[in-house]
Every structure is written in C-alpha cells, then in structure tokens.
Amino acid sequence: MLIATAAAVALALAGCSGGDVAGADKPKASANFPKGSTMAKLAEAGTMTVGTKYDQPLFGLKGLDNQPTGFDVEVAKIIAEDLGIAAEEIKFIETNTKVRDEAVMSGKADMVVATYMITEDRQTRVTFAGPYYNAGTLTMALADNDKITGVESIGDKSVKVCGATGSADLDAIKSHMADPGAQLVLFDVYSKCADALRTGQVDAIAADSTILLGLASGSKGKFKIVGESYLDQLFGIGIKKGDVEFCKFINDTLTASVKDGRFAAAWKKTAGTVVAEVPAMPEFIPCK
The missing domain is CATH 3.40.190.10 (Periplasmic binding protein-like II)
Structure with a gap:
C-alpha cells in the first residue's frame, strides 16, 4: 500500500506545474479490484x-x-x-x-x-x-552432431536415447522408436544421461524442455536442443x-x-x- 501510494504521489508531482500535491489522496490499489x-x-x-x-x-x-x-x-x-x-x-x-x-x-x-x-x-x-x-518433450544431442535433428532421428534403431526411469513421457518417447528395448538407456537421474551423452554412450536425451534447458545451460555449449516437441x-x-x-x-x-x-x-x-x-x-x- 505504501509503495502504491508513493507511486501515486510521484506521478502527481510529475504532472503538476506548481507545488500542489494533487492526487496524494488517490484511492488504495485494492480499490481497483472487486x-x-x-x-x-x-x-x-x-x-x-x-x-x-x-x-x-x-x-x-x-x-x-x-x-x-x-x-x-x-x-x-x-x-x-x-x-x-x-x-x-x-x-x-x-x-x-x-x-x-x-x-x-x-x-x-x-x-x-x-x-x-x-x-x-x-x-x-x-x-x-x-x-x-x-x-513439451524434446530431444537433445551434442552440439556438433548434425545427424540428430529431432524426434524423427530416434526412429533410427541405431540411435541410443537416454531417459529417466519413471518419467511421465517414456511412453511417448518409446512410441517414436524402432526398437525401444535396444535403443532406450535408462538412469535414475538426468545428470547421468548428461554424462552418457558427453562420453558418447548415448546419442540423444529425451525429456521435457525444462530439464533439457537446465542440462544445456550447464554444458558450456556442448549440448543443443533440436526439433519439435512430441508431447505437450x-x-x-x-x-x-x-x-x-x-x-x-x-x-x-x-x-x-x-x-x-x-x-x-x-x-x-x-x-x-x-x-x-x-x-x-x-x-x-x-x-x-
């Protein structure tokens, strides 16, 4: 309330040519709401x-x-x-x-x-x-990997994809794979997926964008997020x-x-x- 009142006074002063503090008694901010x-x-x-x-x-x-x-x-x-x-x-x-x-x-x-x-x-x-x-669920790869372009890339049975055990989007990820049993690599936490991607044990990580953005931000430019979302x-x-x-x-x-x-x-x-x-x-x- 004090902040709103101070702002009102400042605006009133700015619009006055003299010293009259018109508007100093403006109604409280709460008066603008039901x-x-x-x-x-x-x-x-x-x-x-x-x-x-x-x-x-x-x-x-x-x-x-x-x-x-x-x-x-x-x-x-x-x-x-x-x-x-x-x-x-x-x-x-x-x-x-x-x-x-x-x-x-x-x-x-x-x-x-x-x-x-x-x-x-x-x-x-x-x-x-x-x-x-x-x-939405997205795909992340190494920054210098031009072969991984998005969800369509995980349809290649030679592509290893990392995910987290119990993730809500695993079914959506599997539905785009040629051979989920052979392609999908699961860890309990995504930090292990990041390590696997960095060392070449997997080709991509599939997860929701908030997780991938966090991993990418800590990768010092080594990771990139690619393609379109495949689960809202x-x-x-x-x-x-x-x-x-x-x-x-x-x-x-x-x-x-x-x-x-x-x-x-x-x-x-x-x-x-x-x-x-x-x-x-x-x-x-x-x-x-």
Whole structure:
C-alpha cells in the first residue's frame, strides 16, 4: 500500500506545474479490484506468498544470495506487479513436486508457479490459470552432431536415447522408436544421461524442455536442443480451487504481458539465455 501510494504521489508531482500535491489522496490499489476478491486482499496487504522450485535451473533456482531466480520467478513478479506489489515484497517459498498441491490447498501459498504441469487429477484439487508455457518433450544431442535433428532421428534403431526411469513421457518417447528395448538407456537421474551423452554412450536425451534447458545451460555449449516437441506438457499457475475471479485476472495479466513485452523480457532474462526464441503463449484452459 505504501509503495502504491508513493507511486501515486510521484506521478502527481510529475504532472503538476506548481507545488500542489494533487492526487496524494488517490484511492488504495485494492480499490481497483472487486471488494473481497483475492486481488483486493493481496493489493491491500502489499505482499503475497508464491511457491516455486529451488532446484530447477532457468525456471526456479535458489541462488547464492538465497533468492530464487528463473522464468517461473519472473512470471510471478509480472502477476504481482499488476496487483501493485513490488518484487521485493513477494515472499517466495520452496514448493517441490510433492508439496505443490498442498501449498495451494492449505493456503501456505497464494499461488504456485513451479513447473506445475496441468493434469486432470490436479484439477480436482487446484484451479489453474494459464497455461503460460508448453514444456513439451524434446530431444537433445551434442552440439556438433548434425545427424540428430529431432524426434524423427530416434526412429533410427541405431540411435541410443537416454531417459529417466519413471518419467511421465517414456511412453511417448518409446512410441517414436524402432526398437525401444535396444535403443532406450535408462538412469535414475538426468545428470547421468548428461554424462552418457558427453562420453558418447548415448546419442540423444529425451525429456521435457525444462530439464533439457537446465542440462544445456550447464554444458558450456556442448549440448543443443533440436526439433519439435512430441508431447505437450502445459505449465499452469496453481491457485485455490474455485477462485475463478483470480484465475481470470492472472490470465488477463499474462495476455497483457505478451503484448507489452514483459513476457518476452522474462524469457530472455532466464531460459532465453539457452534458447533465444520466445515461446508462444499456449491457449488458456477454462477457469473453473
């Protein structure tokens, strides 16, 4: 509230020719939102709690200064900005895969932006705004390997492809292979896939783009992501179940951020350091 009031005063001073502080008594930011809405409550408080990942490079990673950085973090800041909440007033908490639903349902987080894939099961517990990003399954190869060009390349039975045991996209990956039993190499973690690719034990890694972007960013230019996605993985923003009003506000903010360039700036600052092309905003799902 203090920040919003200070901004109003500054704007008023800038537009005045004399010393009259017109506009110093502007209404609170919360007055711009429906009374009793989540938006009004958050704007009135001047702060919000956001759940994100602390271990996902380029999307949500806790830095040496104990502050999270990444694309998801920047998206959260865009939404907070349109609530009149400054970035430094956001309280970020860690929400790994296992606790994301609980953080929303319990009210520990006002929203969760944490590589949060929209699924039918999760929609029974959480309302999703967005999606804002399609993390579709992609292929990664050595930067100097021109033979691996995308999903079509893993149809060659001589191509060894690495994946992670239990990955949600394994069935989609196998469906594109000539001989999955001979081609697919599985490890418990993707860092082992990166080692296998680096040493030539496999020709490619297949995983969702957030994982591949993280691996590529740490490869010092040795890895490249190629081709088109072969399985949609839509990331949404989780909020309290049934808060349709807040969901629509977030969607409107996301739409505006594409038009005014904030969405592109968020990408270029983070994941865009590895893949320069700004992703298109996916079609939103109904708020419910």
